[in-house]
Amino acid sequence: MRHFTAADLGQLEKVYRLNLINAITGFKPANLLGTADAAGRTNLAIISSVVHLGSNPALLGLIMRPPSVERHSYDNLRATGCYTLNHVHEGIIKAAHYTSANFPREVSEFDACGFTPAYHDDFSAPYVQESRLQIGLELLQELPIEANGTVMVIGRVQHLYLPETPGVLRSDGSLDLAAAGTVALSGLDTYYEARPVARYGYARPNQELEELDM
Numbered sequence: 279m280r281h282f283t284a285a286d287l288g289q290l291e292k293v294y295r296l297n298l299i300n301a302i303t304g305f306k307p308a309n310l311l312g313t314a315d316a317a318g319r320t321n322l323a324i325i326s327s328v329v330h331l332g333s334n335p336a337l338l339g340l341i342m343r344p345p346s347v348e349r350h351s352y353d354n355l356r357a358t359g360c361y362t363l364n365h366v367h368e369g370i371i372k373a374a375h376y377t378s379a380n381f382p383r384e385v386s387e388f389d390a391c392g393f394t395p396a397y398h399d400d401f402s403a404p405y406v407q408e409s410r411l412q413i414g415l416e417l418l419q420e421l422p423i424e425a426n427g428t429v430m431v432i433g434r435v436q437h438l439y440l441p442e443t444p445g446v447l448r449s450d451g452s453l454d455l456a457a458a459g460t461v462a463l464s465g466l467d468t469y470y471e472a473r474p475v476a477r478y479g480y481a482r483p484n485q486e487l488e489e490l491d492m
Contacts (some may be wrong), residue, residue: 364409
């Protein structure tokens, strides 16, 4: 196997290292982070760092890059206390990726990238109308990560909108994301279709492997 030590990684060319380390976690979720400032000016950014933190209450975390320079999404969600996450599907990949461009604050990525802001149930942060799975979150907590200056943003799910597509929401509450067309992201720029390979039941000690089948 190819081996890199911590010292090796530190000596790599910057972009090479950035690409490598962004890929080693495996496939990641592709979401559009929707925010608006206190004046209602919208912002949209693609992110791949969303993680499940708990189900009761329903908490999601995401990592924001160091706020040492202007960060429009981070500034907006801190100012208003709310934001949205919107799944990327195969029909909007290119436009979603374009939101990663460094647009000036006065330019909304919704406009520049061809997305439609949508507002539901008196929630002040914009959803992406073109997304098939939309989540509205309330900012609960920020955890600074001292090692590199990033911030983990923790939000509580206030609203969840799922597609009516048959089979997406299973009878046990799980989701078939392939049926929704949700895509995965590797590294910074490569998108993948999702397809189920296997599904197993709840694992308990001392089971035979065959007993894990659904």
